[in-house]
């Protein structure tokens with residue numbers, strides 16, 4: 001009885017809250033008591049969840065929505081009063097002494113870090129039906145993104161703990177999922193024994209969707225399929241902050257002496273090539289927030305990192321999203337807007353949404369805000385009167401907007417790395433990728449895979465291997481450079497120093513070659529490769545030396561049209577499959 005009473009009281013409170021928020025339309029089509037009572041209870045169940053999962057509850061959500069919708073109707077620019085300028089940050093050159101020093105410092109820090117993968121997005125732009133972290137990052141080994149991320153964290157953990165004494169010995173991983181991705185992410189982990197990580201080391205936090213809004217008065221949108229449901233849509237990756245805070249995980253990390261949280265996105269196969277050095281920058285420079293960035297082509301669909309100075313003197317270093325950078329520049333004395341400078345790139349570094357945040361000040365800030373991030377709304381209006389929407393809208397938030405609430409004294413910096421080293425996301429479907437202006441990156445499954453071969457080729461070159469130049473080929477209408485297919489497990493070489501220590505004598509690799517390195521203690525010694533070579537380490541970790549001349553027909557790319565539905569989706573979206581004609585396997 002007491003349970004029923006509590007439930008009844010809760011329903012009355014929620015109903016009163018809704019009426020007080022001018023949401024009476026939600027009940028307009030309800031039948032009289034006794035009819036559809038179960039559906040009515042489900043309605044309140046959903047309202048209770050929407051209320052509980054938003055910092056400040058539904059009333060706060062609706063209040064903010066009204067303010068933002070009024071600003072949007074009035075055409076108010078969120079950057080009113082701010083002038084952008086190019087900020088200064090740390091620019092890294094792969095393999096030079098500074099880079100190596102930062103990498104060393106970062107590897108020492110790594111065991112004090114925690115990693116957070118935001119993977120709640122379905123990737124509508126990519127048009128792939130599965131979850132993106134299950135996609136292979138390259139088809140030579142077929143390793144999926146999630147496996148690669150986990151193996152990279154484990155490699156970092158192993159090296160960091162070996163080099164430093166005391167403190168945490170496990171690097172935790174949190175994955176933010178959503179209703180769209182949660183079950184499939186869990187299944188992928190469970191059916192692959194968590195890719196070698198302890199199951200207790202990984203935690204999934206599911207973000208909830210937020211209520212859709214029908215008009216400028218923020219009236220909640222009823223689901224067109226079910227009048228007892230509010231229509232909902234994703235709130236954006238910014239939810240990760242409130243989830244880390246409300247779940248108590250952040251406090252746990254603070255209490256355990258963790259120092260850094262590294263945030264990253266779902267499909268960047270190059271991500272870990274620059275993580276150690278960037279962590280080194282954070283610790284050496286004492287950055288509370290360090291955004292990883294790459295040179296950005298004007299109009300590229302990645303945000304620009306800018307220093308914004310307000311008329312009243314306030315300044316902040318922040319990401320300005322790609323659709324807002326051009327209007328902001330035009331309004332503040334740059335009549336051409338978002339254009340390349342004489343370097344061939346936009347003067348504003350491109351945000352790749354990999355953030356390294358220092359735990360202690362982050363926890364202090366979230367204790368004040370609850371993790372609420374400055375939101376925005378993007379309604380599509382029916383006409384110029386801006387009184388009605390084409391379809392319902394909702395509030396959204398982005399994880400990189402976290403520094404917006406920080407005081408100007410906060411140490412917010414950024415680290416720029418070469419694009420070939422740090423950034424090759426898989427976001428665009430083949431048709432859209434083929435339309436990308438010449439010279440701009442495709443951000444497709446095709447270009448994402450080619451980037452893996454390129455980075456590994458360039459790293460080996462820097463380590464002294466003679467790696468031949470790439471050839472150009474066209475897959476799915478995209479012209480790409482095809483470098484030798486060089487892939488290794490993260491435990492073989494996560495840092496440049498690791499890789500360099502595994503190369504001995506004079507090694508060379510021709511363009512048509514493929515080399516797969518599975519294992520840790522594998523050394524290439526006077527190897528001349530012209531074909532395919534697969535090297536497996538031994539179970540006992542004993543040293544494996546591979547050298548001499550290896551020649552065979554190798555593995556070749558065969559084109560697959562993305563419209564060919566007889567091929568699996570992950571093959572079609574990259575436009576080729578690998579025909580493993582001949583290889584040498586060692587040992």
Ligand code: UGB
Nearest residue numbers: 118119120121234235236237265266302303351352353398
């Ligand atoms: N994501 C979630 O986890 N939950 C959500 O509700 C939405 C997304 P997109 P976006 O690096 O190229 C970002 O859709 O938002 C996850 C930056 O804002 O791939 O258009 C999702 O699973 C932009 O500044 O990207 O653009 C994925 O892992 C620029 O850095 C991640 O959030 C751009 O990424 C990003 O979602 C980029």
